[in-house]
Amino acid sequence: MNGPFDFTLALGDDALVAAQRLGEWATRAPEMEEDIALANIALDQLGAARLLLSYAGELEGAGRDEDALAYLRDDREFRNCLLVELPNGDFAVTMVKLLLLAAYQVPLYTALAGCSDERLAAIGAKARKESAYHLDHSALWVKRLGDGTDESHRRAQAALDQIWPYHHELFTADPAAPVDPATLRADFDAAVHPVLAEATLTRPETGWTPGGGRAGVHTEHLSFLLAEMQVLHRAHPGARW
Amino acid sequence: MTDPRAAVAAVVDPEIRVITIDELGILRAVDRDRETGRVVVTITPTYTGCPAMDVIRDDIRRALAVAGYPDAEVRTVFSPAWSTDWISEGGRAKLAAAGIAPPGPRGDGTAVPLTLAVRCPRCGSPETAQVSRFGSTACKALWRCRSCSEPFDHLKAL
Numbered sequence A: 001m002n003g004p005f006d007f008t009l010a011l012g013d014d015a016l017v018a019a020q021r022l023g024e025w026a027t028r029a030p031e032m033e034e035d036i037a038l039a040n041i042a043l044d045q046l047g048a049a050r051l052l053l054s055y056a057g058e059l060e061g062a063g064r065d066e067d068a069l070a071y072l073r074d075d076r077e078f079r080n081c082l083l084v085e086l087p088n089g090d091f092a093v094t095m096v097k098l099l100l101l102a103a104y105q106v107p108l109y110t111a112l113a114g115c116s117d118e119r120l121a122a123i124g125a126k127a128r129k130e131s132a133y134h135l136d137h138s139a140l141w142v143k144r145l146g147d148g149t150d151e152s153h154r155r156a157q158a159a160l161d162q163i164w165p166y167h168h169e170l171f172t173a174d175p176a177a178p179v180d181p182a183t184l185r186a187d188f189d190a191a192v193h194p195v196l197a198e199a200t201l202t203r204p205e206t207g208w209t210p211g212g213g214r215a216g217v218h219t220e221h222l223s224f225l226l227a228e229m230q231v232l233h234r235a236h237p238g239a240r241w
Numbered sequence B: 001m002t003d004p005r006a007a008v009a010a011v012v013d014p015e016i017r018v019i020t021i022d023e024l025g026i027l028r029a030v031d032r033d034r035e036t037g038r039v040v041v042t043i044t045p046t047y048t049g050c051p052a053m054d055v056i057r058d059d060i061r062r063a064l065a066v067a068g069y070p071d072a073e074v075r076t077v078f079s080p081a082w083s084t085d086w087i088s089e090g091g092r093a094k095l096a097a098a099g100i101a102p103p104g105p106r107g108d109g110t111a112v113p114l115t116l117a118v119r120c121p122r123c124g125s126p127e128t129a130q131v132s133r134f135g136s137t138a139c140k141a142l143w144r145c146r147s148c149s150e151p152f153d154h155l156k157a158l
Helices: A004-023 A032-060 A066-071 A091-113 A118-146 A150-171 A181-198 A220-235 B004-009 B053-066 B089-097
Strands: B027-032 B039-043 B073-076 B128-132 B140-145 B151-155
Touching: A004 A032, A004 A066, A004 A091, A004 A220, A032 A066, A032 A118, A032 B128, A066 A220, A091 A118, A091 A150, A091 A181, A118 A150, A118 A181, A150 A181, B004 B027, B004 B053, B039 B053, B053 B073
Parallel strands: B039 B073
Antiparallel strands: B027 B039, B128 B140, B140 B151
């Protein structure tokens, strides 16, 4: 990443892809309340995505609006982190993904709220309050699953082992960005480590650290996600309800 | 012609139809453009993804058209971010009367506020429990009363 456009686009793509993934749970969640919760969190992410992508379009100055950026780019043009594009897996995988994402977005949006760019500051101030709920919700579930039955513990630990390597990408240093992601690491650790401890989950050692999302190099999962998300708009450009 | 401010202030929230957008605190300003004389309405969403915003914009334009201002403009701002502290006292009373427990005071905005006691809007009992942090709209949570057993919505502090 380099300028404000790339930075804003990356954050917008994080939120957009996270929203699309969370939306896949609608009508499939393990209980009615959770179905509503996941759909609400998806809606929050979509709301942040719309603000960020609209602003990114303005920064670019090439006439692309939020829809053009969301629906008319191919996978290599997306700048989201790999974490959000990974499949939902079971409920434990979804909750671990949400915990790591929210623990990154809360300090990120909080820092944005104090940055010198007025538009980003307004978006940050708005979105951080919503992300605090996401963090609280996912932390609660990770504790319940980790410190629950043998089976829920086994699945939660497996989910953490699977997803953990992907969170490193979130904190890749970028001193030129409006908020350097490397500065968010301490807040992330302070939020996540106690949750894992209380959940009786073992924090994986740092080993493999996949990345590339910010440069447009993604897992194959993103292509499938975009195919589903974009098919209507591509088949019927400008379609409206 | 009716006062444009009064016309806009009477628009009800499309998802919580007992309360107006003014009482909810999302109506930020009603101004007149100095050059064109057009009515300019400024609103802010409760949540970034609030799906009611399009309907609210349409309802505002319709109310102003009826009041004699057919060319009004509706602007959406995000700063300062909406807070449940902006819900008026009258609005809180209307929420409670409709079975929606009004929000308590919020925290500093960086953490989820602690809810000390949410009173059941039906029987007034403080013996209540949260069923889910998320409810039928983005701004509500699901609660249940342990005294009268009724489920109810709670507008969560933000």
